[in-house]
Amino acid sequence: MEELLRRSEKLTTVGQLAAGVAHEIRNPLTTLRGFLQLQLQTEKLNTRHVDLMLSELDRINLIVGEFLILAKPQATRFEVRDIRFTLGDVISLLDSQAHLCNIVFVTEFGQEDCQISCEENQLKQVFINVLKNAMEAMPQGGQIAITVHRQERQLCVSITDEGIGIPEEKIAKLGDPFYTDKDAGTGLGIMVSQRIIQSHQGIFEIKSKVGVGTTVLITLPLYKADISKT
Ligand code: ADP
Ligand code: MG
Numbered sequence: 001m002e003e004l005l006r007r008s009e010k011l012t013t014v015g016q017l018a019a020g021v022a023h024e025i026r027n028p029l030t031t032l033r034g035f036l037q038l039q040l041q042t043e044k045l046n047t048r049h050v051d052l053m054l055s056e057l058d059r060i061n062l063i064v065g066e067f068l069i070l071a072k073p074q075a076t077r078f079e080v081r082d083i084r085f086t087l088g089d090v091i092s093l094l095d096s097q098a099h100l101c102n103i104v105f106v107t108e109f110g111q112e113d114c115q116i117s118c119e120e121n122q123l124k125q126v127f128i129n130v131l132k133n134a135m136e137a138m139p140q141g142g143q144i145a146i147t148v149h150r151q152e153r154q155l156c157v158s159i160t161d162e163g164i165g166i167p168e169e170k171i172a173k174l175g176d177p178f179y180t181d182k183d184a185g186t187g188l189g190i191m192v193s194q195r196i197i198q199s200h201q202g203i204f205e206i207k208s209k210v211g212v213g214t215t216v217l218i219t220l221p222l223y224k225a226d227i228s229k230t
Contacts, residue, residue, distance in 0.1 A: 021177075024063055028060050079117070081116065083157065083220070097135070101138070108148075112150055115222065116222060129190070133214075137164050138162060142161070145159070157220070163213050165208045165211055197218055
């Protein structure tokens with residue numbers, strides 16, 4: 001219960017988020033400014049400097065991009081979709097990249113309708129974030145199991161990897177903005193995903209065992225019309 005409270009506070013603390021964004025964007029901006037000043041004073045900007053400047057600009061772009069996903073409430077339109085197709089689209093999108101990394105996706109989708117009311121592009125973003133994390137956790141390759149099944153009025157999606165796993169003390173930090181242990185990570189994927197699932201009245205959970213793998217469990221309410229049919 002305390003954990004739930006902590007989590008909801010975390011998700012509503014706009015100030016904390018704003019401070020994080022400012023900090024994360026200020027760092028690359030400081031670098032960019034430094035290089036431009038160097039150019040002004042010495043006219044000695046070389047290719048390496050320009051490369052660094054470009055990668056700092058890319059980083060700002062990446063961070064701002066992740067936030068844009070959250071920041072377009074007017075464009076949000078809920079539609080009824082079968083989540084098996086939404087997941088199928090995302091899997092096809094990532095399939096060739098997975099293949100290159102010796103990763104296979106194994107799906108187990110039930111035969112029953114899995115309709116939910118959702119903003120499909122946002123849900124796609126969640127699945128991309130989760131599947132990418134799973135892939136990044138398996139540098140040697142392996143299997144990612146994706147299952148969808150109905151449980152009373154809920155729809156459960158589970159995504160299980162055979163990756164490095166997450167130590168217990170780190171699990172509580174997941175979803176904190178900018179929490180990452182990757183060199184090129186933004187530490188925003190899980191936070192954005194949790195927010196999107198929350199806005200769909202769903203639950204986003206992570207279970208993990210070091211050296212064994214990680215399971216992300218997403219529970220969403222089934223579309224009402226679908227329930228009355230059964
Ligand atoms: P990023 O991927 O940019 O680091 P995320 O918010 O997506 O940011 O993930 C935050 C951190 O959670 C990752 O840096 C990683 O340490 C951990 N993590 C997330 N998913 C997994 C996973 N499937 N296996 C192992 N660690 C994970
Ligand atoms: Mg990620």
